[in-house]
Amino acid sequence: MFLKKCLLALCLIPTILFAFVEHQNTEVYPLISLQQESEMVSAPVVFNLDTLFYINNSANSYPVTFRANGISDRLQKFTKNYNAITDSVYIQSNNNFIETYFNDKLLFITSNIDLENSDLSLIELAKSRTKSVQKSLDKLVNLTPKEWLIRIGYFTLSLVFLIAFIKLVNWLFRKLNVPLSKIEKNFLRKNRNILRYFIPKSTANIFVFISNIVRIVIIGVALFVYAPFMFSFFPWAEHLVKLFYGYIATPVKFVVFGFIDFIPSLFFILVIALFARYVVRVIKEISADIEIGKFEIRNFHKDWAKPTGNILSIFIYAFSLVLIFPYLPGSGSSAFQGVSIFIGAIISFGSTSAIANIIAGIVITYMRPFQIGDRVRIDSIVGDVIEKSILVTRIRTPKNEDVTIPNANILVGTIINYSNNEGRSIIVHTTITLGYDLPWQKVHKLLIEAANKTTFVEKTPEPFILQKSLDDYYVSYELNAHTFESKKIPFIYSEIHKNILDIFNDAGIEILSPAYMAARDGSLTTVPSKLKSEDKTPLDKIVDHLTGRNQQVKVEKSNDD
Incomplete structure (x- = not known):
């Protein structure tokens, strides 16, 4: 590689000298007076230290040196990346002059003025000059056998180096796979190791698998980048190699210089992100202290602390994102803006109910209609x-059923909290209907007695009765009793109803609720415990005799005795 650099430097010395000479010539031209210019009748067109042809001109015309130097400069500029396969030199005839082109770029013009002191016609002179240019360009690609051997030698050395590099990479990775296999033994046995799902079934070692992938990538990049360099020693491939590396260099330079330009914006983004993270951390610490009672704010409930902290954190992060957005790479492009609008539209149309539940959850949090466990x-x-979230509330019924209710439904519905009474009792109440023939004082006494016999019903304050209505056939009595056991209300109602039945049956009072319609034959009551045998009808006595009920009643009485 060092030998190649030395040879390339030696090859560049003539070019540098030529450029220096040309630079010196361009500095000399302005020193020539107009009189001297008018006296000059010819000037050489030089390309790669080779004189191609002369520009001849008569006196008092356009200075020949300017024309010759202009043609030389264009030749040097246009043919810098000459490729014999794709590039061409040709002429194009007009009325009084002929143009010579290199591809689609004009090199020079041959006119009738150039025919002075020449025995050639206009077309012959133009072809002669064009042929001189083509011969000079052919020298760039037509190498001598010695030059071919040197370039082939460079290609061979490059190929040997590439093969040695690939073998070295393979050897190093084979050595690396030995310790990786030992490390692997306990790694894939972990149940939470998700990486084992991404390796082929035939591969038992993920580290070796990743190592092989890295090895293949390194070799592939080496071949992709280094192989064109090997062929750059041949003249027919120089242009293609330069074009190839140009294609590679363009995105690389775009990324590198784009990152360099992005560094000031990156610092700005980091400052905003760190500041936002710091503020959020402070808010979380304050909300945690409020929740456990270490820090108090007047008229601010403890259960507000956590949701308020989360809401403030969301707003801070959203505001930070708004500040950061203009500094993101590509944020000003139409594609980035289009994707942002598309994502925003999807979220807006697809999350209407979710947003409604979120807003309802926030409102319910600050309404405080219930707490966990109520x-x-x-x-x-x-x-x-059993659970309150930003979207739903979960309730466990007395039947051990878990019910999930969206917060939006809770906000528009009716909420009754049996637990949030701040030391006050809850009044359980039930209604029965009785006929107008019963004195209300007796009914009140029996209902209060049933309430006092019920477990978990408070004696103080005393139960009380409300006569709710005087209907067509009966009076509605409502029994009200106090209790502090809100979670045992179903059991309390069951006990009250059982006690009412027992006490009213013992008192010989039948409960007509809502109404009792029957064809009576004169019997006094329908209460089983109060129906005497002498009060039964003859038909009932015959039925009891046929069914053996009389004998059963006698046996029960003898057992009682």
Whole structure:
């Protein structure tokens, strides 16, 4: 490689000298007076230290040196990356002059003025000059046998180096795979190791698999980048190699210089992100202290601390993102803006109900209608609150059923909280209907007695009765009793109803609720415990005799005795 660099430097010395001479010539031209220019009748067109032809001109015309130097400069500029396969030199005839082109670029013009002191016609002179240019260009690609041997030698050395590099990479990775196999033994045995799902079934070692992937990538990149360099020693491939590396260099330079230009914006983004993270951390610490009672704010409830901290964190991160967005790479492009609008539209159209539940969850949080563990009734669902989230609330019913209710439904529904009474009792109540023939004082006494016999019903304050209505056939009596056991209300109602039945049956009073319609034959009552044998009808006595009920009643009385 060092030998190649030395040879390339030696090859560049003539070019540097030529450029220096040309530079010196361009500095000399302005020193020539107009009189001297008018006296000059010819000037050489030089390309790669070779004189191609002369520009001849008569006196008092355009200075010949300017024309010759202009043609030389264009030849040097246009043919810098000459490729014999793709590039061409040709002429194009007009009325009084002929143009010579290199591809689609004009090199020079041959006119009738150039025919002075020449025995050639206009077309012959133009072809002669064009042929001189083509011969000079052919020298760039037509190498001598010695030059071919040197370039082939460079190609061979490059190929040997590439093969040695590939063998070295393979050897190093084979050595690396030995310790990787030992490390692998306990790695894939972990149940939470998700990487084992991404390796082929025939591969038992993920580290070796990754190592082989890296090895293949390194060799592939080496071949992709180094192989064109090997062929750059041949004249017919120089242009293609330069074009290839140009294609590679363009995105690389775009990324590198884009990252360099992005560094100031990156610092700005980091400052905003770190500041936002710091503020969010402070908010979380404050909300945690409020929640456990270490820090107090007047008229600010403890259960507000966590949701308020989360809401403030979301707003801070959103505001930070708004500040960061203009500094993101490509944020000003139409594609980036189009994708942002598309994602925003999808979120807007697809999350209407979710956003409604989120807003309802925030409102419910600050309304504080219930807390975790409270016994509540939401619409027709009764149960204990076991979870509150930003989207839903979960309730466990007395039947051990977990019910999930969207917060939007809770916000528009009816909420009854049986637990949030701050030391006050809950009044359980039930209604029965009785006929107008019963004195209301007796009914009140029996209902209060049933309430006092019920477990978990408070004696103080005392139960009380409300006569709710005087209907067509009966009077509605409502029994009200106090209790502090909100989670045992179903059991309390069951006990009250059982006690009412027992006490009213013992008192010989039948409960007509809502109404009792029957064809009576004169019997006094329908209460089983109070129906005497002498009060039964003859038909009932015959039925009892046929069914053996009389004998059963006698046996029960003898057992009681």
